[in-house]
Amino acid sequence: MPATYDNVVRVSGHAEAPRLAAKAPRIEMVAQLAGVSPITVSRALRQPEKLSEATRRKVLEAVERSGYESNPHARALRSGRSTLVAAFVSNILSQQFGLAIQGLAAELEPEGYELMIGQTSYSYAKEVAMVRSLRSLRPAAVMFTGVIELEENRQALRELGIPVVETWAFPRDPIDMLVGFSNVDAGAMAARHLIEKGYRRLTFIGRSGGRGALRLQGFREEAGRSGLTLARIVTVDEVQSIADGRTALTTLLAEGGPVDAAFCANDLLATGAVIEARARGLAVPSDLAILGFGDNDAAGEIAPGLTTISMDAHDLGRRAGELLRARLAGQEPQHAIQSLPLHLITRGST
Incomplete structure (x- = not known):
């Protein structure tokens, strides 16, 4: 069965977007500003001891005015x-x-x-x-x-x-x-597995955008095909460490209401969620089932072992x-x- 396309968000006109018009200044521009040859500019940057102080100063002033950045790979690039x-x-x-x-x-x-x-x-x-x-x-x-x-x-x-x-x-x-x-297919696979295992109060933990949003889409749509509505969704802006998974599960539990399975759309989140669940005295999976994505080394080491969706990275x-x-x-x-x-x-x- 062919993979489902991910409808990746395309963002235009973002405040942080780069200006495309400007081109990086070339060594020839520096030479023209300094009134010397390009080879003299190269020597001033790489072998300054071979030039007079006045010439070096002239070249360095031109470099500063032009915004030229010396590139250690420039010779190969040219x-x-x-x-x-x-x-x-x-x-x-x-x-x-x-x-x-x-x-x-x-x-x-x-x-x-x-x-x-x-x-x-x-x-x-x-x-x-x-x-x-x-x-x-x-x-x-x-x-x-x-x-x-x-x-x-x-x-x-x-x-x-x-x-x-x-x-x-x-x-x-x-x-x-x-x-x-397909991240959409990954989310759908997660929902199918949990539903086949008998879980009905499903929740999602993952990034609010990017691939996390796509996995949530597949997870929610597959649950809907079985007549289920997600009990809860906990999103995070960034995932940096296992601690983010612990924090996310804390947020999930603090919101109250019955939940019997969580799909964590990131291996760090899932590992952290299992650790936090056990620290709170919850039995995994009888009190809360946890499904991850990514299959890091910890997945097979932490008790009771993390079920995960993965591919060959x-x-x-x-x-x-x-x-x-x-x-x-x-x-x-x-x-x-x-x-x-x-x-x-x-x-x-x-």
Whole structure:
């Protein structure tokens, strides 16, 4: 059965969106302002001891006036031989994102490419800063553990003219290439499992936007097909650690009312929820069933073991690396848009 498309939100005109018109100043502009040759500018920045104090001062003043940023990879970039690949993860604490980066590195590093890792933290502000950094850095390619929502950022990435791979969702309109899975289907799978186990008072814990909202959509729709309305929804703006899961479950329990199962749409949230439930003396799953997404190492270690929905994150990264490697070799991949299957890993928490 083909994956359901994720209707990823597209945001335009956001206050933090980058201005697209300005281009990074080139070394030739600095040379013109300083009244020297480009090679003199290069020497002033890299071998200042070879120039007079007056020439160095003139060049540095021109650099400040122009806003030029010296790029350690500039020589390779000008010749079209950059070996730097930028990989941005949503959260560096997520084991799943780490596995994806390992898969990416396994494909690219043997070909002589170097990975630069950054974190977007599910933040538009950080995403905008990332796009600005890519304009000056101009890597050979870029990969995201997620999809870009800001239209201005999508356009800026297209204008870089480099291969781009988005992951962790399945939109109809990726920027360039995509290796993902349907978050809507993941939510539906969670609801089906809990309903088949006999739970009827279902609740959701997850991010308020992005992939969390898509998983909530699938969860709610599948519950509705069985005639159920979600008993409660607890949303969080950001997920940084297991502590966020503990806080979310505290919020859920404080609101009162009967609940017998919770789908936590993030592995950190689910792990924290199990720990908090046990700390409060709740038996999992007899008092509260908890279903997660992501399957980190803790899922099999914490009692009674976390049931979770997952996919092969290492394979996702490997496939993304294959796509980038083909493009960087001047080839067009046969399947530039790929979806991964989802798996239910059953343990004691449901």
